[in-house]
Amino acid sequence: MAIPPSRRYLDWKLRTIGCIVEDTRVHTVVRLEEIKCVLRDDGHYPDSYLNGDTPEEAWEDEVGSIKDSI
Numbered sequence: 001m002a003i004p005p006s007r008r009y010l011d012w013k014l015r016t017i018g019c020i021v022e023d024t025r026v027h028t029v030v031r032l033e034e035i036k037c038v039l040r041d042d043g044h045y046p047d048s049y050l051n052g053d054t055p056e057e058a059w060e061d062e063v064g065s066i067k068d069s070i
Contacts, residue, residue: 009049013038016045016055023059026066034062 016038020031037043048058 012049012055013045016058019055019059023063026063030066 017035020026020034020038023031026034034043038045044061045058048061053061
């Protein structure tokens, strides 16, 4: 039996949240806001999933954007 797309996306989101939680390069408050974005399907996260990015790639892209904005 195939895994439904909604379940695959949920798994992807959970793995992305894991990447965010474990990364100490970004301040805790910013990481919390990013977790909220993942949960609300805000920002580039849905597009990253649809483009086939791994959770790690999606988070690395976001870290780059965060550092560029500082």
